[in-house]
Each structure stands twice: as C-alpha cells, then as structure tokens.
Amino acid sequence: MIESTPSLLLGPAVRHDGILARALGAAAARVGQDGQGFVASLRAGDPGTHSAFRYALAQEFCRYVSGLGATFRAVYVYGSTMDGRTRPSSDVDIIAWVRRKSDTVESLLVRLNRLLTEGYKTLVGCSSLRSLFDIHLVDDEDIDCGRDYGSVIRSVWTAPVCLWRR
Amino acid sequence: MMYDVHGGHASVSPGRLHPRLGNQRISPNETDHPLPVAVWTTDGLSRLGPKEVEPMTPEQARQAQATVERALGRAEVSPYEMFRAQVDLAGEKLGYPADTLEMVKRPERVVEVSVPVRMDDGHMEVFTGYRVQHSSVRGPYKGGIRYHPSVTMDEVKALAGWMTWKCAVVDIPLGGGKGGIVCDPTTMSEGELERMTRRYAAMILPFVGPQHDIPAPDVNTNARIMNWFMDTATALRGEPMYGIVTGKDLAVGGARGRREATGRGVVIVIEELLSRLGRKIAGSTVAVQGFGNVGSVAAQLLHEKGAKVVGVSDVSGTLYNPNGFDVPALLAHVTRSPQRLIAGYAAPGVQALPGPDVLTLDVDVLVPAALEGQITESNAGRIKAQVIAEGANGPTTPEADLILEEHGRVVVPDILANAGGVIVSYFEWVQNLQNFYWEEGETNDRLAAILRRAFQGVWDNAKKHDVSLRTSAFMLGLERIVEAIRLRGVFP
Numbered sequence: 276m277i278e279s280t281p282s283l284l285l286g287p288a289v290r291h292d293g294i295l296a297r298a299l300g301a302a303a304a305r306v307g308q309d310g311q312g313f314v315a316s317l318r319a320g321d322p323g324t325h326s327a328f329r330y331a332l333a334q335e336f337c338r339y340v341s342g343l344g345a346t347f348r349a350v351y352v353y354g355s356t357m358d359g360r361t362r363p364s365s366d367v368d369i370i371a372w373v374r375r376k377s378d379t380v381e382s383l384l385v386r387l388n389r390l391l392t393e394g395y396k397t398l399v400g401c402s403s404l405r406s407l408f409d410i411h412l413v414d415d416e417d418i419d420c421g422r423d424y425g426s427v428i429r430s431v432w433t434a435p436v437c438l439w440r441r
Numbered sequence: 442m443m444y445d446v447h448g449g450h451a452s453v454s455p456g457r458l459h460p461r462l463g464n465q466r467i468s469p470n471e472t473d474h475p476l477p478v479a480v481w482t483t484d485g486l487s488r489l490g491p492k493e494v495e496p497m498t499p500e501q502a503r504q505a506q507a508t509v510e511r512a513l514g515r516a517e518v519s520p521y522e523m524f525r526a527q528v529d530l531a532g533e534k535l536g537y538p539a540d541t542l543e544m545v546k547r548p549e550r551v552v553e554v555s556v557p558v559r560m561d562d563g564h565m566e567v568f569t570g571y572r573v574q575h576s577s578v579r580g581p582y583k584g585g586i587r588y589h590p591s592v593t594m595d596e597v598k599a600l601a602g603w604m605t606w607k608c609a610v611v612d613i614p615l616g617g618g619k620g621g622i623v624c625d626p627t628t629m630s631e632g633e634l635e636r637m638t639r640r641y642a643a644m645i646l647p648f649v650g651p652q653h654d655i656p657a658p659d660v661n662t663n664a665r666i667m668n669w670f671m672d673t674a675t676a677l678r679g680e681p682m683y684g685i686v687t688g689k690d691l692a693v694g695g696a697r698g699r700r701e702a703t704g705r706g707v708v709i710v711i712e713e714l715l716s717r718l719g720r721k722i723a724g725s726t727v728a729v730q731g732f733g734n735v736g737s738v739a740a741q742l743l744h745e746k747g748a749k750v751v752g753v754s755d756v757s758g759t760l761y762n763p764n765g766f767d768v769p770a771l772l773a774h775v776t777r778s779p780q781r782l783i784a785g786y787a788a789p790g791v792q793a794l795p796g797p798d799v800l801t802l803d804v805d806v807l808v809p810a811a812l813e814g815q816i817t818e819s820n821a822g823r824i825k826a827q828v829i830a831e832g833a834n835g836p837t838t839p840e841a842d843l844i845l846e847e848h849g850r851v852v853v854p855d856i857l858a859n860a861g862g863v864i865v866s867y868f869e870w871v872q873n874l875q876n877f878y879w880e881e882g883e884t885n886d887r888l889a890a891i892l893r894r895a896f897q898g899v900w901d902n903a904k905k906h907d908v909s910l911r912t913s914a915f916m917l918g919l920e921r922i923v924e925a926i927r928l929r930g931v932f933p
Contacts, residue, residue: 279587279660280813281607281834281855282842283527283915284520284599293506300505304498310508342818344844378912379846382530383839389526393519398509 283382294335295394302331317363317399325361332391333367336408337439339387340371345441346380348372348415351428353435363401366409370424370435376414384410520599528602531919534906544931545922548598550574554644556622558637561630568637572620572645574654575601578925579609581652582618583863583870585659585688586641586666588634592621603856604863606918611860611895613867618654620645626661638666642673649674651684651874657866658688668693684873687866696869698884699862704738704810706861707832708746709889710853711806713896714828718851723747726765726804728826730754731811732783735832735859737772739808744768748806754799755811757784761802764790800824809836816841824850831855846909854911856918857892857899864891 303313306327316324333352340347354368355361373380392407417425427433525546532542556568571594574582584604597619605617622641626634648654658667667686671693674682683694691697698705712722727748729736732755740750749765760766760783767788774786800807800816801823809815810832816824821841829845830853831837837845837852845852865888872878879887903913 279834280520280596280600281603282831282837282839282911283854283856284523284603284835296506296509297502299509300502303505310505314508343840344818344822344847346843346847377846378530378534378908379839379843382527382912383843385526385530386523386839389523393522394509 294332294339294391295398297338298328298331298335299398301334302327305331314398320363322359322361325363325365326356326359329356329361329365329367332407333369333438336367336369336387341439341441343383346373346375347441348374349440350438351435352438353427353433357436363399364404366404366406369408369410370413370428371410372413372418372428374415376412380412384408384412519595521595521602524599524602527915528919531912531916534908534912535916535919535923537919537923541923541926544926545576545919546602548573548575548601549577550648551594551598552645552648553594554641556637556641556644558633558640560633568622568624568641570620570622570641570644571597572648572654572656573597573601573618574648575617575619576605576922577616578922578929579605580614580616582649582654583608583615583657583687583866584618584620585657586620586622586662586670587660588622588624588626588662588666589660590623590625592623597621605922606915607856607860607863608867609918609921610856610899610914611864611891612898612921613864613891615655615863615867618656619659620656621659634666635669638669639673642670643677646674646677649685651682651870655684655866655870656686657863664688664690664695683876684870687869687873689869694869694873696865696872696884697879697881698888699865699869700734701738702865702884702888703832703859703862704735705742705885705888706864706892707735707739707808707810707830707858708742709861709892710858710896711743711808711828711830712746713893713900714830714851714853715806717900718827720805721747725749725806726751727806727808728752728799728802728804729808729810730799730815730836731809731833732775733810736808736810737775739810739830739832740766740768741772743806743808751804752794752799752802753783755783757782759794759797759799760786760791761794761798762788762791766791802826806830808832811836814838816845818844821845822848824848827851829853830858832859834859842909842911852910853896854909854914856914857895857910860895861888861892864888 299310299313303310306324313324317328333356337350340350349372351370352368355365356367388406388408388410392404395407396402396404411424413423413425417423428435528542528546552572554570556570558566558568560566584601601617601619604619608615608617622637624637649656667689670686671682671689674685689695715722722743723746725748727743727750729740729750732753740753744750750768751763751765752759752761753766770788771783771786775781775783800820803825805826806828807824807826808830812833813835816837818840821844824845828851834855865884868884868887898917899910899914902917903910906913906916
C-alpha cells in the first residue's frame with residue numbers, strides 16, 4: 276500500500292499475517308507440529324487441526340480487541356470451534372460484548388474479518404469460505420434485556436465460552 | 442470542559458453528552474455484569490488439556506511467521522475489496538437493495554494501457570498504465586494520476602470509487618476516476634518522465650476529455666506533468682484542451698488559490714466544527730503534523746485567525762513553542778532552508794521534541810497532514826486534542842478511530858477535511874470551460890461556501906443516524922449517488 280490512501284479503504288495497522296502467524300504458531304505448538312506440518316494438515320482438511328487453528332484465531336481476536344481501549348468488555352466463542360466438528364469452510368462464531376454498538380466498531384470488525392478471511396483462504400487454499408468470523412455484537416443493553424445474542428450468552432443450549440473478559 | 446453538541450447548538454453542558462460528536466463520559470464500573478461464565482485470559486488458557494497452555498517458543502513463533510509469509514506470498518487484501526465492503530456496510534444501514542449497491546460498487550470502465558518509452562540510455566521500457574472511470578452518474582469522471590512502483594489495478598479501482606464519494610460528499614457535479622502508471626519516478630530523468638506522460642496521455646486520450654474525464658495530480662505527479670498532459674491532448678486534438686486536466690500551472694490554465702486549497706479547506710472545517718462545540722479558532726491551541734503544502738497553509742491560516750500554533754512537525758522532527766509560533770517567520774525559515782524543512786528554526790521558547798510527540802501535545806486542535814497511518818492504537822489514547830482534522834489521507838487507523846471515539850475526540854474525516862483540493866480542481870475546470878478566470882478571493886469564497894454546506898450536511902446526517910462523521914460522510918455520499926442513479930434510471 277502506497278502513501279496517500281484514504282481512510283475506509285484499508286487500515287495499515289491491521290496485518291493479517293501477524294494475526295494469522297501468531298494463531299498458527301500457537302495452534303501448531305499445541306498439537307506438537309511445526310508450522311509447515313500444521314499448514315499441511317490444514318490443507319488436508321484435518322478437523323482437529325482446523326479446530327485448534329480456529330481456537331487460536333479466536334484467542335488472537337481477543338488479543339486484538341483487548342488492545343483497543345475499553346470498548347470491548349468480553350469475547351465469547353461457540354459452535355463448531357469448540358466441539359471439534361470444524362471443517363475448512365467453517366467459520367468462527369463469536370459474540371463480542373461492547374459497551375455500546377457503533378458504526379466505528381462495526382467498520383473495524385468488518386475490515387478485520389475481511390483481511391483475515393482473505394489471508395486464511397490463501398493460507399489454507401479454501402476459496403469457498405465467505406467469512407472466517409461470524410461476529411455478533413452485543414452491548415450492555417442487550418445483555419441487560421437478554422435481547423438477541425445478549426440472551427445467547429446465558430444460553431445453556433448454545434453454551435458459549437468466555438474466551439476473554441476485561 | 443465538555444461540550445454539548447446535541448442539535449448542533451453551542452451550549453456548554455456538564456452532563457452526559459452526545460455519544461458520537463462530543464465527549465462521552467462513562468464510569469468504568471457503571472456496567473459491570475457478573476455473568477456465570479468461565480473467564481479465560483488471552484495469555485494462558487485452556488480447558489482442552491495441558492498441551493494447550495504451552496507457550497510458543499521464539500523459534501516456533503519465527504517458524505510460524507515464516508510459514509505464513511511463504512504461504513501468503515505477497516498476497517494482500519485488495520483495497521477494492523475493502524471499498525466494496527465499506528459500500529455494503531453503508532448500504533446496509535441505508536437499506537439499499539443489493540443490486541443497486543452492486544451498480545454503485547463496480548467501475549463503469551477500466552482501461553489498461555501499455556506505455557512504451559525510449560529511455561535515456563536508448564533502450565525501450567514498456568510501462569503499464571491504468572485509468573479507471575468509476576462513476577459518471579453525478580458528472581464527468583474526476584481523479585488524479587499517480588506514478589508509483591506499487592500502483593495496481595485494484596488500488597486504482599478503489600481510489601476511483603473513493604473519488605466518486607468525495608465529490609458526492611461535497612456535492613460538486615463530478616463523478617470519480619483515477620489513473621496511474623507503474624513506475625519509479627525517482628529513478629527517471631525529466632525527459633523520461635515527459636515522454637512517459639505524453640505517451641500515457643496519448644494512450645488514454647480516447648477515453649478522457651473536458652466533458653468526460655478530467656485527470657489531476659496525485660502521488661508523484663504535479664503541475665508540470667499536467668501541463669505536458671494538456672499540451673499532448675491539445676496537439677493530438679488540434680484545439681485548445683485546457684479543461685482536460687486540472688492542477689496545471691497558472692500560466693496555462695491553472696486556478697488561483699489551488700496550491701492553498703487543501704490547507705484552506707482544513708481550516709474551514711475546523712472552524713465549522715469548533716463553532717458547533719461552542720468554541721472559536723481564535724484562542725485555540727493547535728498542533729500540525731506535516732509542514733508541506735497542506736500543513737503549512739493550515740498553520741498559516743489558523744495563525745491569521747488567532748489560533749496559537751504550539752506544535753509543528755515534519756520529517757526533520759517536532760518543534761514545540763508553548764507561547765505559539767510566529768508562523769510567518771517559521772514559513773520564511775522553511776522557504777530559505779535548502780530542503781524546505783523546519784529543522785534549525787530557532788526563536789525564544791522553541792524546543793525540539795521527538796517527531797511523533799506532535800500528535801500527543803496538549804492542544805485543542807490536531808491537524809495530521811503528513812502520511813497515512815500516523816494515529817494508531819498505540820498513541821490514540823494519549824491524544825489530547827478534542828478536534829482532529831485529517832488533512833492527510835488516512836492518517837487515522839480504524840483501531841485508533843475506536844479509541845478516539847471512546848475518549849470523546851471528534852474526527853473530521855479526510856474525505857471531507859481535505860476536499861478543498863478537489864473543489865478548487867472543479868473551479869479550475871469550470872474556468873477552463875468558460876475561458877474566464879477568477880480572482881483568488883472569489884475562489885476562496887466559493888470554496889468556503891461549498892465546504893461549509895458540506896460540513897453541515899455531514900454533521901446533520903451524523904446526528905440523524907447516530908454515527909461518526911466518517912461514517913456519516915460515507916453514507917451521505919452513497920445517498921447522493923444512489924439518488925442520481927434513481928433519477929437517471931438505467932439505460933436501456
């Protein structure tokens with residue numbers, strides 16, 4: 276990206292390779308593989324490897340939002356990432372709890388998701404994936420009223436796991 | 442002091458304020474929801490067995506990075522994809538159907554040309570050039586031409602779309618376009634640059650013209666290159682073609698006030714925002730990052746209006762004067778300096794600070810007018826200025842935007858704050874078409890009128906939708922483009 280690119284086109288600070296690399300390294304260490312072996316397993320579609328990678332990606336998502344002031348309160352993950360049924364085209368289901376939903380938060384997460392999705396598709400060779408993360412924003416009011424995904428956080432059926440909390 | 446900006450009034454209020462356009466005060470403990478959940482930290486976790494808590498060794502981290510880099514190669518997310526995503530986001534908020542948005546997102550025409558140039562050493566170099574015409578629904582395509590080794594078609598498509606938005610936000614009757622040549626102008630002689638420009642002009646001439654598509658300077662292009670472009674078109678068409686490009690020198694159809702236009706526009710939007718926050722430029726303290734065409738003009742005009750410019754910076758460092766700079770004296774120093782830098786300027790009270798410190802000075806107004814990506818998540822929390830006017834393109838990262846919002850800072854986005862340049866480009870084109878040239882005062886008055894009206898529109902829209910000024914500007918631009926499509930209909 277060259278100098279003089281306006282805002283809203285591409286944020287220079289979001290580096291998908293950094294986030295992907297950290298997630299890859301953490302997940303590979305967890306399953307006792309080196310990076311190349313891990314990528315090979317990902318490309319082979321191994322569900323356990325994909326589950327581990329998504330879990331690590333969710334952790335990196337937490338690390339990312341935890342560094343953005345006090346807007347984000349907590350991050351929950353649920354669905355296939357947590358139950359080992361992950362396929363190469365599975366997304367990572369996330370509920371992000373923010374103080375207040377805003378266009379700025381939304382825009383930021385859209386960008387991050389787009390960047391990571393494109394990076395993931397190249398890394399894993401999975402062109403069919405539309406979106407790596409399926410992020411649902413909830414705010415204090417949603418939690419208080421048990422509204423939308425604010426109710427899912429307490430659901431015993433969905434059982435989301437709080438991966439990070441301020 | 443906090444400023445109540447509800448309804449755009451200038452009253453001062455100590456209470457909870459408009460959450461998007463002024464300070465937001467929320468106690469850190471006011472909403473602590475105890476939930477029956479497992480709380481993991483991002484450093485060491487998990488439920489899935491002891492292996493998972495093993496941290497990555499430095500060697501593993503290095504290997505992982507290398508693996509990812511190898512796998513991704515030079516793959517980058519296309520700026521055009523990002524542009525499409527932003528259109529979808531704004532379109533969703535406005536409830537526009539997908540087919541309308543698809544029409545808005547796609548460029549109307551994309552041109553790629555080969556530009557053969559005889560280099561000084563006698564060999565032939567074939568450069569690749571682009572011209573993207575994104576939208577003409579509101580008027581002829583308008584947008585710069587950049588010369589850079591990193592120019593890509595995707596980037597040019599995204600920037601052409603951006604120009605459509607920029608013209609729509611300030612409501613001038615022009616559409617969006619962009620062009621570029623993949624080249625490194627820093628390694629080229631003047632003769633090579635001229636031959637490349639003239640051949641490029643010849644190659645895209647069937648697609649551009651005063652009533653159709655009007656290029657302008659951009660990264661690494663300037664008035665001299667525009668002069669060559671215009672002269673080539675004139676020679677090939679056999680008639681005067683002053684209106685085929687803007688940003689020309691005064692003697693060949695340029696506009697008075699063009700050089701100062703972007704900096705002047707920055708000051709106008711600052712004045713508009715401050716007035717809505719119950720403040721004035723006079724007496725405000727200001728820091729300016731970047732002392733080129735935009736920053737130096739903004740500093741000079743703010744000084745003339747009674748602001749105290751206490752911090753300035755450029756590539757040579759930051760200068761701080763708590764008593765306020767004598768800006769004309771500083772400008773005179775820069776003009777005398779061989780490299781046109783602020784370094785070496787000395788006056789009573791002036792201190793040199795590390796370069797990035799200009800952003801975090803305790804001031805009322807900050808003007809980032811240097812490069813993109815300067816305000817990041819690592820320094821946004823330390824920015825004290827209540828008002829930030831983006832003189833540069835993309836100086837604030839999305840992460841920083843979020844932090845600034847949380848801290849109650851108000852950002853006038855680049856699409857509006859630095860639109861003075863394209864507005865005066867529009868004036869130059871109008872004058873070329875009429876062959877009647879305005880005095881600088883007339884240019885400045887008309888610029889102020891257009892920008893003040895544009896600011897009001899963006900401000901009102903932000904309140905209406907409860908969004909940031911950045912999102913508001915993008916939504917407003919989209920509304921105007923879609924309205925033009927609706928009124929014109931779709932041929933056939």
